Amino acid sequence: VPITMNSEFKFDADSKWKFHKEWLEFDEVLGEGEFGKVVKAFDIQTEKKKAVAVKMLKTGANSSELIALLSEFQLLQDVSHPNVIKLIGASTDGDCPFLVLEYAKYGSLRSYLRLSRKLDTCEVDPEVGVEAVTVKDILSFAWQICKGMGYLTEIKLVHRDLAARNILLAEGKICKISDFGLTRDIYEDSAYLKRSRERVPVKWMAPESLADHVYTTKSDVWSFGILCWELITLGASPYPGIPPQNLYHLLKNGYRMERPENCSETVFSILRKCWADDPNGRPSFKYLTIQFESLMTFDL
Numbered sequence: 001v002p003i004t005m006n007s008e009f010k011f012d013a014d015s016k017w018k019f020h021k022e023w024l025e026f027d028e029v030l031g032e033g034e035f036g037k038v039v040k041a042f043d044i045q046t047e048k049k050k051a052v053a054v055k056m057l058k059t060g061a062n063s064s065e066l067i068a069l070l071s072e073f074q075l076l077q078d079v080s081h082p083n084v085i086k087l088i089g090a091s092t093d094g095d096c097p098f099l100v101l102e103y104a105k106y107g108s109l110r111s112y113l114r115l116s117r118k119l120d121t122c123e124v125d126p127e128v129g130v131e132a133v134t135v136k137d138i139l140s141f142a143w144q145i146c147k148g149m150g151y152l153t154e155i156k157l158v159h160r161d162l163a164a165r166n167i168l169l170a171e172g173k174i175c176k177i178s179d180f181g182l183t184r185d186i187y188e189d190s191a192y193l194k195r196s197r198e199r200v201p202v203k204w205m206a207p208e209s210l211a212d213h214v215y216t217t218k219s220d221v222w223s224f225g226i227l228c229w230e231l232i233t234l235g236a237s238p239y240p241g242i243p244p245q246n247l248y249h250l251l252k253n254g255y256r257m258e259r260p261e262n263c264s265e266t267v268f269s270i271l272r273k274c275w276a277d278d279p280n281g282r283p284s285f286k287y288l289t290i291q292f293e294s295l296m297t298f299d300l
């Protein structure tokens with residue numbers, strides 16, 4: 001289906017984001033998503049040939065996938081926060097549209113956590129530079145993500161796919177919220193379309209999102225609780241052994257994941273608050289930021 005550019009997307013070839021392919025020196029493929037591909041590249045225009053990540057479509061991608069990339073471009077133009085991935089440039093008018101994003105040295109938080117499992121305290125993985133994860137790291141990751149989400153809340157953005165796979169870890173172990181392909185402006189788009197081809201991240205979704213496709217900052221808070229569980233279990237898959245199609249019923253009957261062995265009662269009580277059935281009963285990212293900030297200062 002050919003897509004026509006409508007007023008929803010304002011593409012200005014001379015815009016400050018315009019980036020030419022010739023400015024890039026492509027390196028390895030960092031990963032492939034469902035319909036996109038992320039390739040490491042060097043920005044030859046910068047003095048030290050700064051590493052960047054280039055997000056593009058895979059061959060065979062269709063118009064809805066192009067729209068997802070373009071909407072990510074649209075959204076990233078307006079965000080600026082240390083814990084949210086930064087847009088460097090874009091090329092949206094050619095036959096191979098791409099976004100240039102800041103490079104996150106350690107890749108996704110999920111892969112970092114899983115790699116760290118194999119390491120002993122203070123050991124460093126020689127290849128990727130992954131270090132053993134400490135309790136302080138976990139609390140710091142949670143705190144940083146809360147700050148980024150607090151910012152997104154302020155600018156009225158709902159992420160809709162908050163999960164460890166969508167958090168990138170940059171130099172200095174800085175968390176960057178990424179993957180805005182599904183993100184929608186809550187004011188512009190309060191009633192979400194049900195897209196038949198959409199693959200939904202069931203195990204991260206709040207009950208109201210599963211039932212009625214309602215996405216709000218409060219459903220992001222639910223997903224954040226699942227993300228914290230991923231942090232604590234060093235990247236385990238949530239609700240192990242439970243088929244996704246059974247989940248909604250279980251949640252409505254009050255079922256929740258149990259406290260992981262290495263999780264304190266205090267931290268688990270925060271997770272449980274994020275999983276309140278009533279969206280209004282869930283804490284705000286502001287409150288969560290304060291909670292994690294104070295936990296970080298104690299040696300647990």
Ligand code: ACK
Nearest residue numbers: 030031032038053102103104107108111
């Ligand atoms: O865990 P990873 O190595 O980190 O595998 C995924 C893959 O691409 C597909 O999303 C990696 N990735 C995505 N964006 C970036 C980025 N800006 N910097 C570095 N790696 C990235 C991600």
